[in-house]
Amino acid sequence: MMKQNSEPLLELRALTKEYGRGVALAGVNLSVRSGELVALVGPSGSGKSTVLSLIAGFQVPTSGQILLRGQDISRLAPGQRELGVVFQNYALFPHMTIAENVGYPLKLRGWDPARRRERVAEVLDLVRLNGHEAKRPRQLSGGQQQRAALARVLSFEPPLLLMDEPLSALDREIRGEMKAEIRRIHRELGTTILYVTHDRDEALALSDRVAILRGGHLVAVGPPTELFRAPTSAFVGRFFSGHNILPIANATAADSGHARIQIGGGEVVVRATAFGSGTRTCLALPPHNVRLQPEPGMPNLPARVVDVAYLGHETEVIFLINSETHIVGRFPYGIKIPDPGEAIDLYLSLEGAVLVVDDVGAEDVGRVELQQLELA
Incomplete structure (x- = not known):
C-alpha cells in the first residue's frame, strides 16, 4: 500500500x-x-x-x-x-x-x-x-x-x-x-x-x-x-475474525498480555485483550484450532456432530457441546470426518486463541462453563 x-x-x-x-x-x-x-x-x-x-x-x-x-x-x-x-x-x-x-x-x-x-x-x-x-x-x-x-x-x-x-x-x-x-x-x-x-x-x-x-x-x-488475529471483543472475534466464542467464568492475569483460565482441574495460559475482576470474558477460538485427534496438552470436549459442509479445499463441521453451544471446526480436505449425529471428543489447540470481553451475551452464543466440564 x-x-x-x-x-x-x-x-x-x-x-x-x-x-x-x-x-x-x-x-x-x-x-x-x-x-x-x-x-x-x-x-x-x-x-x-x-x-x-x-x-x-x-x-x-x-x-x-x-x-x-x-x-x-x-x-x-x-x-x-x-x-x-x-x-x-x-x-x-x-x-x-x-x-x-x-x-x-x-x-x-x-x-x-x-x-x-x-x-x-x-x-x-x-x-x-x-x-x-x-x-x-x-x-x-x-x-x-x-x-x-x-x-x-x-x-x-x-x-x-x-x-x-x-x-x-x-x-x-x-x-x-x-x-x-x-x-x-x-x-x-x-x-x-x-x-x-x-x-x-x-x-x-x-x-x-x-x-x-x-x-x-x-x-x-x-x-x-x-484485528483478525487478536480481536478486541467477542463481537469482533465472531463477526470479523470468524472465531468460535466460548464464555469463560474465571480468568486471572498471568504475564503481560496473557491470562490464566481454568479448564477442568487445571489451568492454561492464553493471550488476552481483557480480563479482571467482574469482567465477563470469552475465549475466541479459530475454527482451525479444533482438532479431531489428541495432541499433548490439549483439553478435550465431549461433542456431537451436527452438520458437515464440504468447501472444496477444506471441510467445515459444526459440533454441539454442552447441549446448547455450537463450535465450528475446519479441517483439510482428505481428513476422515465423523458423520452427523456421531458422538466424539473434540480437542482444542489454544495457540492463536485469545481471551476477550464478552460483549455479545451468553444468550447469543450459549453458555459454556469450561472450568466445570470434565476435561482430560
Missing part, C-alpha cells in the same frame, strides 16, 4: 444521526490519513452506509462534525465537497458512451474538450478499458462497468474516494479481479479511500485499517491482520 501522511485528511467527530427516536449513528469518531484505505465493516443496519451518506452530503448529521483537510463540510451541498463516490449499482448513464460517462464530471467542471479527451484516455488506460470508449454501458460486463464507474470518479482527482460495497453485485471470479485492480490503483495513485463492505475478505485484502461498526457505534479500529 502507499505510504500515508500522518495528518488526517478526513475526521469524523462525535458524528451522530437520528431518525425520530431511532439512532443510526451514535457519536462516531474516526480519522482517515491521506493516502490510506480504510474499510468500514459491520453487519446490516450497523450504520456503514449512513456514514458514507453523511460524508458525501446526501444526508445531514444530527450532531457532530465532518472535517476534510481541517474544514467542516458537514453542512455543505454534495457538489461543494468535491468527493468521488462509487456506488454498488455503477450509476452509469445508459444513453452515454463510456468516454462520455467518464468525461461527464470534467464537463461539469468546465474542462475544454481537448483537455477532457486527454484525461479520459488517461483514466481509461489506468482501469484497462482502452478500446471501449465508444461502447454503451449495456455492452460491458459487470466488472467492466465497475471499472468505468471507478474511472469516472478518478477523472477529476477527488481528495477522498467513497466506495459503497462496489463489488457486491459481481460474481466471485470478477470480484477477485476487481480487488486486485483496486489494490493496484490505490498503490499507483495513493488515493485516500473509505471503503464500505460487509465482506471480511475484501477488508483483509484491501485495507490499511479496518473500522468496525455495531448498532451505530464504532467498536474497533486497527490494522486488519491485528
